[in-house]
Each structure stands twice: as structure tokens, then as C-alpha cells.
Amino acid sequence: MDNLGLFLVLLFFAVLFISQALLLPVAGQKAKHGELAKRLKQAQRKVDEESLSLLQEYYLKEMTPFERQMVKIPAFERLKKMLELGGLKVTLGRLMGWVTLASVLALVVSLVLNQQWYVSVAIFFAPVVITYMWIQRCISKRLQTFEEQLPESLDIIKRVLQAGQPINQAFKEVGEEMPDPIGLEFSKTFNLLNFGYDMRLAIMQMVDRTPTVSMLAFASAVILQKETGGNLTENLDKVSKVLRARFKLARKIRTLSAEARLSSWILVLSPFALYILTMFINPTHAELLISDPRGITAVSVGIVSLAIGAFWIRRIVNIKV
Structure with missing residues (x-):
């Protein structure tokens, strides 16, 4: 029974991590580096401390008193983001309460079934891992949807600017005409x-709030026009064309890599x-694999090898556009 529990735990985490490694998004990946990000950081240094303080105050107003205390801890602040x-x-x-309750219940069930301590520890952390993976999938899906909607939003902004309206009004029009999340x-x-x-x-x-490459390109165009002047309509038209071409190429890469991902x-x-x-x-014959200690060792080594192979395949097919 103990060996079976360990086998099921190893199987669960293997399928979970491997599925995350092989799910390749078309877009929606967070932008971490690059010239655009550096340029925006330089612009951020020019913003006065009073404005940043007002923005932080506006951000904290949306939280409950308990959350304001929690976000003082860096780990909880990252989770909030x-x-x-x-x-x-x-x-x-509420999320922390649900995850804690699920972990405690899973641990109690494991102890009632007389599982080994390492199995109980794995079961205790399983809700945390599942929640983290679920949040990451939600982030990827939302950012992907945002990037798909951005070129159309730029077209709306361009039309509003061509009509002689200020960019504030263009943002309002996008907010009213486009669905969430953009x-x-x-x-x-x-606002x-x-x-x-x-x-x-x-x-x-x-x-x-939406740290994607597409958003960095749009923000750079707006901030550059704000600081140096120029034709914002023309710049947004070029950005829109580049974003559409980028997304088209990303779709093509996903199609070409479909066979490799299916084989994986x-x-x-x-x-x-x-x-x-x-x-x-x-x-x-099958029971020997989970009843013999050598079988458990073989399963553990095999799962680690499969995970390494899956992430290695992801590195190969995940071409940044």
C-alpha cells in the first residue's frame, strides 16, 4: 500500500510537470529582458517620487486591511501580482485559506491511510503545486488573449487620433469597444x-499589469512620442503591422512544431x-514494479529522466519571436 501510494504520487507529479513543459503558448509570455524593457526602466526613473507614491496609494486602496499586511512580505506580494x-x-x-485547507485535508487523509512520511509531505504540497500551475496557466491565457486583441485596439486608437481626439479619449474608446482583458x-x-x-x-x-513584448512595444511608442514628439498615428500603425506579423509567425511556429510536441x-x-x-x-508482473524497492527506484529515475527530456524538448521548440 505504501509503495502504491508513492507510485501514484510520482505518477501525478510526472504528468503534471511534463504537461506544463509541453504546453507551448502561441503568445502571452511575459517579457523579461530586451531593449524595450530597458528603455521603459529609464523612463520610469524620470517619474517623480510623489507620483509613484500616489500610484502606490491608489494600488493599496483596492486591498483589504489583511491583504495590505500580507503584501509587505515579498512572497505574498509576488503572489498578489x-x-x-x-x-x-x-x-x-481567500486563496491562501483555500490552499491551506486543501493541504491539511490531504495530509490528514494520507496519515489515515498510513502512508510513508515522504508520501505525506508530497501530498501536503500537491495543492500548492496545482494552484501555482493553475495560476500560471491563467496568466499565460490572459496575456495571450491580450496580445491577440492589441493590434485591433491600436487600430481604434489610430482612428480616434486621426479624428482629432486626444489619446485619453482613444483609451476610453478602446475600453468601451473591446472586451476583456484589453x-x-x-x-x-x-481612469x-x-x-x-x-x-x-x-x-x-x-x-x-500586462508585461508582454507587444505591450512593451506600444508603451515605448507612446512614451517616445510624449518625450520627443512626432507622429503617434504613424508610429502606432507601424507597431500594429509588426505585432500582426509577429503573431502570424508565432502561429506558424506552433503549427510546424505540432508534430514534435505530439511525439513528445x-x-x-x-x-x-x-x-x-x-x-x-x-x-x-506489474506488481513487482511497485512492491520491489528496485522497482520504485527505477520509476523515480525514469520520471526524472522523462521530466528532463520534456523540458529539453520545450527549449528546442519554444522559439522566441
Whole structure:
């Protein structure tokens, strides 16, 4: 029974991590480096401390008193940012309560079933890992949707500017005409501008909420026009064309790599399918794998090897555009 529990735990984490490694998004990946990010950081240094303080105060107003205390801890602050990136409505305190309750219940069940201590520890942390993976998937999906909507939003901004309206009004039009998440983000930026915030500050706050390469390109165009002048309509038209070409190329890469990713799924999951088939054909032979300590060792080494191989395949097919 103990060996079976360990085997199931190893199987669970293997499928979980491997599935995350092989799920390749078309877009929606957070931008971490690059010339655009450096340029925005330089612009952020020019924003006065008073404006940043007002923005921080505006950010804290949306939290409960308990959350304001929690975000003082860096780990909880990062978790709060992740919830915002994923567009999740659940509060930080409620999420922590649910995950803690699930972990305790899982641990109690494991102890009642007399599992080994390492199995109980793995089961205790399983809800945490599942929640983290779920939030990451929500972030990737939301940012991917945002990037798909951005070129159309730029077209709306361009038409409003060509009609002689200010960029504030263009943000309002995007917020009213486009669905979430991009409509919500532009509405928030419009509200900040109405409160009297500096354009650079409002744009950088928007980048912080949706840190994608596409958003960095848009923010750079707006901030550059704000600081040096120029034709913003023409710049946004060029950015829109580049973003559409980038997304088209990303789609093509995903299509070309589909065969490799399918082969990866088959190679990774075939050992588990073979073991299940063996359980029906020859249960005595299959039981040796989980009853003999050498079998558990072989399973552990195999799962680690599969995970390394899956992440290595992801590195190969995940071409940054």
C-alpha cells in the first residue's frame, strides 16, 4: 500500500510537470529582458517620487486591511501580482485559506491511510503545486488573449487620433469597444489619466499589469512620442503591422512544431500506458514494479529522466519571436 501510494504520487507529479513543459503558448509570455524593457526602466526613473507614491496609494486602496499586511512580505506580494496578471477575482487571503485547507485535508487523509512520511509531505504540497500551475496557466491565457486583441485596439486608437481626439479619449474608446482583458486594462489607464496621473506613469502601470513584448512595444511608442514628439498615428500603425506579423509567425511556429510536441506526448506517456496495460494482462508482473524497492527506484529515475527530456524538448521548440 505504501509503495502504491508513492507510485501514484510520482505518477501525478510526472504528468503534471511534463504537461506544463509541453504546453507551448502561441503568445502571452511575459517579457523579461530586451531593449524595450530597458528603455521603459529609464523612463520610469524620470517619474517623480510623489507620483509613484500616489500610484502606490491608489494600488493599496483596492486591498483589504489583511491583504495590505500580507503584501509587505515579498512572497505574498509576488503572489498578489500573479493573481492580477491572471485576471483572477479571488482575493489573496481567500486563496491562501483555500490552499491551506486543501493541504491539511490531504495530509490528514494520507496519515489515515498510513502512508510513508515522504508520501505525506508530497501530498501536503500537491495543492500548492496545482494552484501555482493553475495560476500560471491563467496568466499565460490572459496575456495571450491580450496580445491577440492589441493590434485591433491600436487600430481604434489610430482612428480616434486621426479624428482629432486626444489619446485619453482613444483609451476610453478602446475600453468601451473591446472586451476583456484589453478593454478593462485601457479603462483602468483612462481612469488614472482622469485622476491627473502623468501619461508615462499610467502607461508604465499598464505595462506592469500586462508585461508582454507587444505591450512593451506600444508603451515605448507612446512614451517616445510624449518625450520627443512626432507622429503617434504613424508610429502606432507601424507597431500594429509588426505585432500582426509577429503573431502570424508565432502561429506558424506552433503549427510546424505540432508534430514534435505530439511525439513528445507519446514518448512521455507511453511508459505509463504500458504499465496500465501490463496490470490487466499480467498483474503479478506489474506488481513487482511497485512492491520491489528496485522497482520504485527505477520509476523515480525514469520520471526524472522523462521530466528532463520534456523540458529539453520545450527549449528546442519554444522559439522566441
